Amino acid sequence: MRFLIAVKADKNSEAGALPDTKMLTEMGKFNEELVKAGVMLAAEGLQPSSKGARMMFTGKEPVVTDGPFAETKELIAGFWLWQVKSKEEAIEWLKRSPFGPGAVVEIRQVFEVADFGDAATSEVVERGKRLRAEIERQKSS
Structure with a gap:
């Protein structure tokens, strides 16, 4: 089973704040574990919504709105694509991640x-x- 692990945006990620060396090191170690276990298929961080756009299909012509977007709770700051046996396994892996208090991460089956x-x-x-x-x-x- 494949799962998308979506890291929700927050005010810091939307402001373009980058992780510090400690977080990059911890995330790198976690990613190495995922790769060695054959779990990780892909992983990427995303630029803030101020550098993006939304397209709404409402009629004949799509409507394009440039970022930034106000509701950070609706935005994604990064993602992984994992191959695991179950949602429970994805949950167990995510529990080992270096995220701290306040981080919100969503697990969705592909x-x-x-x-x-x-x-x-x-x-x-x-x-x-x-x-x-x-x-x-x-x-x-």
Whole structure:
């Protein structure tokens, strides 16, 4: 099972404050554990919403709004993509992370093709496989 681990933004991350050396060191050690255990598939921090945009699809033309966005509780400051056996395993891993008081991290399971049932026709499944293969090919180029 794959899970997205979403680190919620706060006033500091939205202000563009970067983690200090101690936090970077602790997070690096935690990430090494995840990699050695074969859990981590990806991990990235995100720039503040002031450098981003939102697009709303409400009619014929999408509406684009530049950041920053007011509600930090709705924003993500970074993420991991983990491969684990269960939500419980993801929770146990996250308990070992170096986050301190006030941090909010959300765990969300990623859909797999089988989750879509009959809507995932053989054509849809094959297209997905081709796209994943092309992504891997591009990464190795």
